[in-house]
Amino acid sequence: MSTATATGPTRAAKPRRKRLTRVGMLFAAPFLALMVFLWGVPVVSGFWTSLTDTNIAEGTGGFVGADNYAHLLTDPDFRAALGNTALFTVLNVPILVAVGLLLAMLLNQPLGGRGAIRAAFISPYLLTGAAVAIIWQTALNPLGGNLNQVLSAVGLPEQAWLSTPGEAMGGVVLITLWWRVGFPLLVLLAALQDIPAQLYEAARIDGANVWQRFRYVTLPAIAPVLMLVVLLRLIDSFKVFEQVYLVTQGGPAGSTRVVLQMLYETGFRDFQTGYASAIGWTLAFIILVVTVVQLALTRRRESR
Amino acid sequence: MVQITRRRLLGAGTAATAGALLTACSSPFDDTTAGGGNVLEFVTFYTGPDGVVMQGIVDRYNEQATGAQIRMSAPAYGGDYLTKLVTSTIAGNPPAIMALHNNEVPPLRRFLHEIDLADMGFTEDDFVAGTQDLGVVDGRRLGVTMSTGPQAMVYNRRLFEAAGLDPDAPPQDAAAFVEAGRALREIDVWGFIREPAAWMPWLTMHWQNGGELLDGDRALFGTDAAVEAIEMERRWVHEDGIAPSQLLDGVQMGQQFEDEQVGMIFIGPWGLAGHIRSNEERGMDFGVAPVPAFFDAAPAVAASSHVYCIPKQRSNDDWVRAEAAKFIEWVVREGSLTWAGSQAPSFKGVGDAVAASDDPVVTAMDTFIDEQPRARYIPYAPRWNQAYTYLTNATQSIVYRNEDAKTLMTDAAEQATAAIRGAGR
Numbered sequence: 001m002s003t004a005t006a007t008g009p010t011r012a013a014k015p016r017r018k019r020l021t022r023v024g025m026l027f028a029a030p031f032l033a034l035m036v037f038l039w040g041v042p043v044v045s046g047f048w049t050s051l052t053d054t055n056i057a058e059g060t061g062g063f064v065g066a067d068n069y070a071h072l073l074t075d076p077d078f079r080a081a082l083g084n085t086a087l088f089t090v091l092n093v094p095i096l097v098a099v100g101l102l103l104a105m106l107l108n109q110p111l112g113g114r115g116a117i118r119a120a121f122i123s124p125y126l127l128t129g130a131a132v133a134i135i136w137q138t139a140l141n142p143l144g145g146n147l148n149q150v151l152s153a154v155g156l157p158e159q160a161w162l163s164t165p166g167e168a169m170g171g172v173v174l175i176t177l178w179w180r181v182g183f184p185l186l187v188l189l190a191a192l193q194d195i196p197a198q199l200y201e202a203a204r205i206d207g208a209n210v211w212q213r214f215r216y217v218t219l220p221a222i223a224p225v226l227m228l229v230v231l232l233r234l235i236d237s238f239k240v241f242e243q244v245y246l247v248t249q250g251g252p253a254g255s256t257r258v259v260l261q262m263l264y265e266t267g268f269r270d271f272q273t274g275y276a277s278a279i280g281w282t283l284a285f286i287i288l289v290v291t292v293v294q295l296a297l298t299r300r301r302e303s304r
Numbered sequence: 305m306v307q308i309t310r311r312r313l314l315g316a317g318t319a320a321t322a323g324a325l326l327t328a329c330s331s332p333f334d335d336t337t338a339g340g341g342n343v344l345e346f347v348t349f350y351t352g353p354d355g356v357v358m359q360g361i362v363d364r365y366n367e368q369a370t371g372a373q374i375r376m377s378a379p380a381y382g383g384d385y386l387t388k389l390v391t392s393t394i395a396g397n398p399p400a401i402m403a404l405h406n407n408e409v410p411p412l413r414r415f416l417h418e419i420d421l422a423d424m425g426f427t428e429d430d431f432v433a434g435t436q437d438l439g440v441v442d443g444r445r446l447g448v449t450m451s452t453g454p455q456a457m458v459y460n461r462r463l464f465e466a467a468g469l470d471p472d473a474p475p476q477d478a479a480a481f482v483e484a485g486r487a488l489r490e491i492d493v494w495g496f497i498r499e500p501a502a503w504m505p506w507l508t509m510h511w512q513n514g515g516e517l518l519d520g521d522r523a524l525f526g527t528d529a530a531v532e533a534i535e536m537e538r539r540w541v542h543e544d545g546i547a548p549s550q551l552l553d554g555v556q557m558g559q560q561f562e563d564e565q566v567g568m569i570f571i572g573p574w575g576l577a578g579h580i581r582s583n584e585e586r587g588m589d590f591g592v593a594p595v596p597a598f599f600d601a602a603p604a605v606a607a608s609s610h611v612y613c614i615p616k617q618r619s620n621d622d623w624v625r626a627e628a629a630k631f632i633e634w635v636v637r638e639g640s641l642t643w644a645g646s647q648a649p650s651f652k653g654v655g656d657a658v659a660a661s662d663d664p665v666v667t668a669m670d671t672f673i674d675e676q677p678r679a680r681y682i683p684y685a686p687r688w689n690q691a692y693t694y695l696t697n698a699t700q701s702i703v704y705r706n707e708d709a710k711t712l713m714t715d716a717a718e719q720a721t722a723a724i725r726g727a728g729r
Binding site for chain 2: 023026027030056057058059076077137141142143160162163164165250251252253254265268269270271272
């Protein structure tokens with residue numbers, strides 16, 4: 001029996017399509033239900049909580065509208081935490097992406113032991129935050145830690161590492177670099193390996209030097225992937241928590257206390273879940289704005 | 305051959321999902337009272353050698369117990385400990401007995417049973433004066449204080465001798481402390497290393513100087529007493545040169561002591577067993593002495609506290625409450641002597657036995673026990689953890705970075721006051 005004509009499906013085909021759609025929805029229903037339960041409900045509930053002054057230990061709380069958000073604008077703790085988070089992002093993202101790109105370019109060469117070198121840089125990415133914290137607390141111990149032993153052995157002055165505000169943030173950036181460089185390395189390496197060799201040959205024939213080949217061949221070819229890596233690292237940097245909470249606990253003198261630590265402490269140490277939810281939603285909004293700006297800049301660049 | 309149709313596949317998937325969900329709702333391995341068993345969870349913060357000692361006490365209880373069996377656990381202590389207890393209680397699945405510090409009892413007050421010492425066969429006179437007040441909130445006794453942790457000074461007797469100091473005469477005041485520190489520097493070790501927070505030794509010094517932490521909801525970190533205390537610490541680092549300017553955490557501080565790189569540190573009794581073990585393994589000879597009287601306004605030493613509380617249960621509450629009370633009574637009466645190998649027991653009934661013990665840790669605990677009458681405890685205030693963070697930040701900046709004490713301590717007091725007053729947010 002024919003179910004289609006030159007003008008489209010017959011009327012007999014429509015009930016079958018409806019049936020197939022219903023069956024498809026039934027198959028997807030468990031997953032959709034889980035999504036609503038595990039993601040949708042908490043998101044809506046969290047936003048509602050941010051409009052209250054709930055304290056889960058006291059069992060108190062009522063609707064306060066946008067009071068929490070208004071207070072955040074003038075909260076010196078939040079401003080300090082946001083400033084620390086921004087500082088970490090500004091330091092971490094360029095360094096991480098640049099080092100990742102350099103390592104990717106190095107590993108894109110026909111080097112002996114390439115696999116072992118690649119594994120060495122990628123394997124820290126598999127570690128948990130707790131393991132990373134233990135390793136680096138030992139390494140950065142200002143009295144006799146591994147790094148200071150190395151510095152001392154080569155005649156350089158030992159550093160206070162995590163003991164002073166400036167050095168503590170530097171320490172956190174260093175820890176993050178070691179821990180997270182594997183991701184940009186892998187992704188950029190894959191992008192580099194996709195660049196046709198003929199482009200480099202053509203550039204060499206045209207007399208381009210190393211820097212010119214990098215600027216006019218490599219960078220444009222990997223630009224979309226590079227922008228994606230930058231965007232993902234930006235989002236990750238705004239969400240920094242483990243290496244700060246476990247290594248410096250936000251110190252010394254609050255110099256490394258970031259927004260997520262403030263959120264955690266407000267909600268789960270002080271039990272002010274209403275205010276903590278507002279912090280979370282504000283951070284999400286900031287990340288969204290940064291992401292939109294980044295994407296807009298990328299699209300404008302591509303349209304040129 | 306069975307034909308797999310879409311309907312059969314969907315049915316199988318639904319059944320599997322339902323089975324997984326139903327399994328997740330209850331575990332066949334749950335032997336606590338919530339799961340129909342007779343095991344009571346006893347959650348503590350005894351994560352070090354004191355955990356081993358308390359586990360031994362619990363094992364002894366279980367051997368002779370005819371009702372519930374006790375299972376002790378010790379999640380890592382820190383800001384998360386109270387969080388776990390609060391969230392498990394709100395979720396309706398609290399442990400049967402929980403160990404809390406005195407300032408952790410008030411946030412949990414609506415979840416705890418009231419306790420009558422008389423029901424356990426005790427009176428307040430059975431305990432070191434003032435220790436049982438630590439479990440009283442709004443006039444209701446919500447816990448029994450098993451022990452406290454006053455600070456004391458441990459010093460390396462061998463380094464003292466090498467520095468020309470009398471190892472049997474540790475410093476007892478500020479001047480002698482600095483003198484000892486300087487002598488130790490002469491033999492190329494640190495005189496003293498502090499813990500990074502304000503807990504040791506600023507709190508003790510502040511109270512010794514007649515200061516208070518709070519006046520209602522107002523933080524008093526900016527008073528002259530508070531500033532003088534932190535100024536003394538600052539001088540140790542930047543003028544007397546007896547303490548390092550690098551921030552070390554408690555573990556690193558203890559390691560420096562065991563590596564004989566520092567002559568004097570302050571510890572709570574929970575660190576004693578570890579140092580005594582080090583003594584035996586490495587041949588280091590250390591002594592225990594009261595914290596010097598850095599100021600003479602008031603005898604004081606900062607102390608932690610261990611208050612045992614009984615949370616309300618969703619099911620079998622009466623039975624759990626009775627069994628938990630039985631356990632606490634037994635631990636206090638029969639376990640305090642053993643517990644003196646880790647903390648300073650508040651039960652007076654073991655005083656003579658502690659003095660006569662041949663266990664070196666128990667004997668050394670005598671110093672900590674003797675400190676209990678002058679022990680001071682951190683009070684409760686809403687958002688105290690945040691307020692304390694401001695205090696810690698200020699003291700760290702002053703001690704490690706030589707910044708202005710009066711300005712920073714005053715700022716910290718203002719921030720802490722705002723945090724405490726803003727706790728209604």
